[in-house]
Amino acid sequence: MKPSIRSIHAADAKLTMAHLFVAFGALFIGATAGLLQTLVRTGKFTLPAGIGYYQILTVHGVLLGLVLTTFFIIGFVLATQSKTAGAYSAGERKWAWTGFILMTVGVAITSTYILLNEASVLYTFYAPLMAHPGFYIGLALVVVGSWLEGFVVFRRHARWRRENPGERSPLLSYMGVVTMLLWLIATLGVAATVLLQFIPWSLGFTETIDVLVSRTLFWYFGHPLVYFWLLPAYMCWYAIVPKIIGGKIFSDSLARMSFILFLLFSFPVGFHHQLTEPGIDPFWKYLQVVLTFMVVIPSLMTAFALFATFEMRGRELGAKGLFGWLKKMPWKDVRFLAPFVGMLMFIPGGIGGIINASNQMNQVVHNTIWVTGHFHLAVATTVVLTFFGVTYWLVPSITGRKLTASMNKLGIVQTVFWAVGMLIMSGAMHWHGLLGGPRRSAFSEYAGNADTTSWGAYQMAQAIGGSILFVGMVLMLVIFVYLAFLAPKGEEEFPVATVSEAAVPTPKVLENWKLWIGVTCALILFAYTIPFIDIVQNAPPGSQGYKLW
Template sequence: MMTVEMKLSRKEAKLSMAHMWVAFISLLIGGLMGLLQTLVRTGKVTLPFGIDYYQVLTVHGVILALVLTTFFIIGFQTTLMSKTVGMTDRQRKLGWLAFWVMTIGTIITAIMILLGEASVLYTFYAPLAAHPLFYIGLTLVIVGTWIVCFVNFHQLYKWKKQHPGEKSPLLAFMVVINMLIWFVATLGVAATVLLQFIPWSMGIVDDIDILLSRTLFWYFGHPLVYFWLLPAYMAWYAIIPKILGGKLFSDGLARLSFILFLLFSIPVGFHHQLLEPGIDPLWKYIQVVLTFAVVIPSLLTAFSMFAVFESTGRAKGFNSLFGWFKALPWKDVRFLAPMVGMIAFIPGGAGGLINASNQLNQVVHNTIWVTGHFHITVATTVMLTFFGISYWLIPVLTGRKLDAKTNRLGIIQTIVWTVGMIFMSGSMHIAGLLGAPRRSSFSEYGGTEQATEWIGYQFAQAIGGTILFIGILLMIYTFLYMTFFAPKGEEEFPIAEEEEEASPTPAIFENWKLWIGVMAVLILFAYTIPLIDIIENAPPGSSPFKWPIGRG
């Protein structure tokens, strides 16, 4: 049985709330940039004051995909760790240090983008070059997250020392898995930024090895998706059952699914590079196979969640085949928003399989289909779950109640967001199948004959973008209301207990040396020989960190 005895202190709540402020400010800025993009792509709107389309595109990607998600996740996970294993004064001070390092890095990066010195998109592919401060800012953000990683690791380590032989709290276990994935994955992007991009952008070296830089980025880039997704899984597994009035289906199954994500989320970056020369097809094939292995923990999660839904409904007396579906609390936004996110993950996951398939990827590669996929997974599944978390988490952090007004606003916001994303993501998928390119403004293809097939879908994206921005404004208003105006009181921190008759969790699931070792072996297997090949087969006369293409 899972019991939670820790009380979240006001000092810990203040730290988590600081992260939430950055996340929601990022939502507003990034959402505005997204709206401007969709309007520009209709060909009827031009950006004022000489603002470049790719400048707006970079702000949108960096602020939403990196800043918003990272700050929200760390803020959320900070509360989970404080609630389940506790936080010392020293750990909290390190948490504040990490917050300010990340925030300073974010500000530096944002300034460079807004000054037009870093219109390189959030993937910052070479040979696109940004001001050195852009890369330095990104490095500070990563360093700040590393501090958080080691705080979380130490929190669980200290708890285990104080509770020898006991099973660690499930949510703390999940947080440590997610931060392990993040730490190991960011080693790749840190290496390419520190050893390639910063020396290159400062003129210390003249050239950059483009294939190596892209490979190191995607070593990080795909695990980033699971860093976004796993906090949503935490809520699905361990919080939603409590909101339903039920219990966790299986502690062991939940831990197994997270272990599988740890093993298979990192050695799969080549499936983003299927059309790039210089990587042996055999290694692309191996990493595609490993990519498809990640389907297993997702299916385990789907099974677990619907088992919770059905068992909870039947316990409430709904015993017909699908009668339990009626027992779900559809009028509770804490459930509704994440549930819509779960449903969206069905087509989102199917799209992910298409992207990861060598043959099917040929059809959609570098089209706006890929952008639509990100919007249905990250911007729908993940964000709606994050919104659902916010409706109870913000009141917990601010000492207020989730009242009827907050719940009503949340339901409206969820519906608005869902409708907007149907227009946005749906039209992106269709336009992508027709060949519409991603990352491109209307001015680059508006005069082509093929563009006439896409223009209707571009307007649909603009409609979706407008609706989504209304949803963002609703969310910002609700956030401010929950923070300052909702009735004062004590809101429940919903953490589910395990079913009494559940099978015991195997002790091997907490053998950290084993699972980290297996992860390291898989990464070395998937990347060692390909990286050696990339370095050895670089153009004559170039170093491992140079490729004579220049900085154009």
């Protein structure tokens, strides 16, 4: 029998590719909706066939912010765990496929009602807007399906530890566990509001809904969602990029500690998204703002570790001086270039996040299109460009194909298009927001205001940037299809870096899951118990809501 040239077990590869197919399908539809939004906001384009602006806004947010990211992340985590911890068992794959099917069915149901214009409530689905019950039921299926896949990741890691007592677990498997653990704990909030509030309310079983409770539960989920997006990018930066440049991981223990800190500091901070909302005591808002800034610590740890890796490798290749390593990096390798550009974009993205989380500065940009620009830097550039960088090697590696020189060059072009388009569009959004340009609004809703006549240039810049991004999206889809089906057969590297010999041993306490889960739960209870009780006890009369269906 001819040996397989896939880098992981064939059955695990098929499972991963199934997730990627859904993810890139979501990219196509969601990015198209994004382009249409930027065109509408110029005031010179009208949507055809009675399509509503908030309909495509919801499509864009749900498919890119939730579907693309969640499916890609789970597929990536499954592949890296299969590579480093070993193939999944038949039973584990069965549960993973069950979860995938539930998620896909949920996406189909939710997307159907959005496309029918019966759920134009954006991806935040704030009450008192009410969508069709199918929208919420679909979301619930996505969450439940993802839980099943998360438990598969937990089980495979636990099985590796049983089979290898006393040994340090594979770093990528460990990171996958933290990522899925963060997701599972975070989605408890959105699952609670969907199952206990929105579904009964939309079905008519209850007449009212507590808006503040629903928003609080959403943002309990909404902020750690950002780190669920980021952690897989960090997995690539910590454990994949060093191998691509020919170096080694600077410190295994620092990498694991940064992931644990993200787990601890991601949850008790949701109130910083609700600073302007009444009904929450200012003390608890202040406390959660302070806790929000704690995530700066693992972010700076990551920056230190990454640039230490780059410098160490640069010096091995003869680099001298503070920035000599820049000349030694493989800039013509898209597997490095795309994630590195994503890292650079995280610098202004992180600064914007600090502004959003600061009470006084937040008042200037709250509910302006500045916030949209920030999300496009932090998620649509830092995270998505890193995901694209992963795609260039992951897809051919697990399908037994090659990343050809022509596709590598096209990938570099795609990276440039995406980065330039995002800089233009996001930059215009940031500046427009500082001038008061509203978030979530079409041009026609404020074009008649005499004070907004100077906004046209920023709207046009957003459309130009969005058009460049659309070209980048088309290029990425062409590359993905080629690598999945048309690239020549061959063996492509699945790059996994080893730890530097100079690194200190990893403390065993970092894998004491009972401890870290316990500390996480304690922080959540500390930050939310008293204010949540206060919210419920002092709740105003519920809202009847506005049905969209």
